[in-house]
Amino acid sequence: MKNRLLLCLFIMSACSSGLKQQPIAENPVQVIEEKVVQSEVSPTGVQTFPGRVRWVSFVVPKGWEGARLKCKDQFIKHVPYRPGFHYAYIAETYFSDVEKHSCALKLKDREIPVIEFLVKPYAYKSEKLKVDYRKISLSKKDQKRAAREQRILNEIYTQSAATPYFSTPFRAPLTSHITSVYGTRRVYNNAHRGQHLGTDFRAAVGVPIPATNRGKVLFADDLFYTGWTVIIDHGLDIFSVYGHLSEVKTEAGAIVNGGDIIGLSGSTGRSSGPHLHWGIKIHGNYVDGYSLIEESEKQFRK
Ligand SMILES: [Zn+2]
Helix, strand or coil: CHHHHHHHHHHHHHHHCCCCCCCCCCCCCEEEECCCCCCCCCCCCEEECCCCEEEEEEECCCCCCCCEEEECCEEECCEEEECCEEEEEEECCCCCCCCEEEEEEEECCEEEEEEEEEECCCCCCEEEECCCHHHHCCCHHHHHHHHHHHHHHHHHCCCCCCCCCCCCCCCCCCCCCEEECCCEEEEECCCEEEEECCEEEECCCCCEEECCCCEEEEEEEEECCCEEEEEEECCCCEEEEEEEECEECCCCCCEECCCCEEEECECCCCCCCCEEEEEEEECCEEECHHHHHHHHHHHCCC
């Protein structure tokens, strides 16, 4: 009970810190806490956690193949799986409430519920960082640049293909030490709070970075926050992002296979040292890339 109360407090503080997912300076200094809280509620639906994605297949009655799948307030892309079934990847945001919710097929004014989700609590790690605020506060010029780039990125994330480019599970881009896991809460100079919504891998400058799966490159350029960055659309509103690269080795419009080298690691943009920042964005929200790896293995399990 005490743990659940603490978690509620944590979720409130995470929510009140705002929904903006702005990358700040990278690299942890000190891990100060680690705990996972499991809820006692017995699951009646698909169990999931904030910041994770689940792969689900569900029955689609005859005549409902063209129906839209609505989860919370979003329409989710879904595709045929085997006769009578479709599948979809359902992502919970880092800020998702701990609750039950269901997804429904909608056809004109008719609606049938198909999956129920039970979002259980999960306490992410926390780390303390000391930063120089002169490096965090942006000049007017930088603010303008960052805002302009955000508009370009927002547009890119509306361009996902309706069907998947991939036909094998997702893979982590590197196997090196992870210096910051997804969801790590960051306490800057004992005050400023944020969340790290990607995975940082240890990588010296110049390490070849492979694509995490097959997809279409929608962006390969220099950004204020994440430096040289590659964004790949895998279809179904699933995107992978590779940041702080020293060099990009692909271009917008290219179709890449999983394992193809799309760039070299580096420390460009707002980064305090060489590493790879790997992000997975699904339905507009960053989720833990390892949950996508796990769930995509279910899709291709024979
Ligand atoms: Zn990062």
